[in-house]
Amino acid sequence: MSLNNDKFPVREPGGVYDFEVVPPPGWLISSGNPKQSVRFLPLQGSVAGIYAEKPPHWVGLMPELLISGRVIGVGDAPLPADVSITLTGPGGDSVTTGLANNGDFSVPVTQGDWTVVFASAASDWRLVRTVTVNNAPVEMVTLRVGDALPAPQPRPVLEHFDWLSRSVIDKLPNGHLGLNWDYLLAVHNQEYAGPGYVNGLTSGHAVAYNSSGHPVTVTAPAGQVFDFVGGYFSVAWNNAHEEVLELEAFRDGERVARHETTLSYLGPIWLDAELRGIDKLVLTTRHYWQFVADDLMFRVQGE
Template sequence: MKRGLLFSSVVAAAIGLAMFCGAARAGSAKDYYPRRAWGSFNGGQMNTSVLVFRDLNRNGVYDLGDRPMPHVAVELGKPNGNTVMKWTNVSGFANFRMSVIQRDLEVVDPGHYSFRVVPPPGWSVTTGNASQESDYVVSPGSPGDMIAMRTTHPVGLAADLTISGAVTAGSRISLTGPDGATAAAKVDPDGRFSVPATSGEWLVDVSTDGATQRRKVVVGSAPVVLSASSDKGAEEPLPNRHVVGFDDLLTTSGVFEVPSGYGGLDWYNLVAMHQRFTDGPGYINTTMSGEFIAYNSSGHPAQVFSDKPFDFAGAYFGAGWNDAEGETLVLKAWRGDQPVYEDSVVLSASGPVYFAADYMRITRLEIRTQHHWQAAIDNFAYRTGP
């Protein structure tokens, strides 16, 4: 038999077999679109969750402008008295899996369950619901064959606001708050101080050796750390204020080296990226505006510089990774070849501090970390001349 004839016979046989099998499998719409038998167990699983968010306006309501808060501990209390802890994910949810059939999950038995959000140090619950409770009952046919009789409500956290810094030992500090009340701050023997604050404009007077320096500080939604000194050069601030949030550098979720010329300054070893490009919770928790943030590449020193003097007003800083909790940020500035400012700030992955620098007429700023972890940076504020 010729090869072509053999091939044709095989194809014809295959087509006939396919037609026969197709006819055998033919069915009605009910066969192809069956309804679930709702009285039987599904055998699957479903999350029961708690949302934790940064309550940026501190009003106790999850509303526009608030942001999810990853890496917050949430405890689940079971009917048998045992507890399980889960971290909130990059979307702010602590997920506990429930299933009647899959017995190795967190919620498997009907009964009374409790949820407790444990805020990081320096944070407080604003929504009044750190602890919540609900009864769970068997519901055959639901995704996990179990449902909650009452779902949880979002839990808001806000940083405990403070104004802190370091001054010359023996200095006296008085602060005038937004309400006009003035109080003295306790200065430790090493010159460090920290006082509770509220949102708004503050006046901070530092008296040393008979001379008093006044600083105006605006407290927003993050603690404020003051630079050690802001009067070197004793010149007026430059007139043109700028704030860069790194959101206009790229439109994708990747990373982008901050180029010289951005915002009229030169940049070295700073990278901008979408806050969720990595799994680092600190990048998300430090983001204060938009969706993008910057960091010192590979944890190595970065620089911002210019041929023309500029004022570094301040920026939000945090630790990019929770493994870097307590990392020390070191900022150093030069005026030409002369070093004029140096400060250190302790960082957290739970949220940023605002470093109020007031570095005047500098030409170079170095941003580095003591142990070479990435520092997350947002809303970098500076002033330039005419």
């Protein structure tokens, strides 16, 4: 703004100007004030020559909370037409939905614990999953009709990266939390200029990213397996908005799961994996941008 300066949109003394915040796709205004009107008055000697009589109030933004995912058929078999998904929320209310032609589903939800039941009578299939919704939308790793859940590994471990203290950046060493790590770095969320390092933080002060954009591999010690429960993922740089993260899980050299998700620098998604009894997890960005990860949950063998 600048008094009577045509180079600035706010310039008229006594003028009333309307301001509107347009949320990005997938985001909602939480404060109920997307539009505000502000009058500007002249003031000799001030920086701009005018000032806001009552400056606009802050506008709150929040991600739209969803549980989404995809169900596919077995091998080359088509998806059964009777596949249904029933979600029961923390208040006990349930909603049942079908699938899009490509097997996708997406349901608006609230915070709390949700029970998600996948069923197909034609395939004699019923799978029950529990999903916790916090402050981010949830995307479930692609499910295949007939999938069952093996018994979980006994010891849950959470990698929040907040052990980072002796420097602002550090490698994850092999053996950390009972797993082996390749090309995943822990970093203070303020170290780099990329907005995703800050917006992707979900706890503490540190996040992780894939070094130089290279694929990250997490493996179990020889002869062991682990579960990947899930984690929060975003992308580090605004230029990389909608970069694709590819997840692959392996057991005894065979790929048992594959999933793709689109990342945002504005905030994370919770990738709900629940991949059990695997021995290798690979996380790759399609164009070698840095993803940002926080609060990765695993289960490992041992007490």
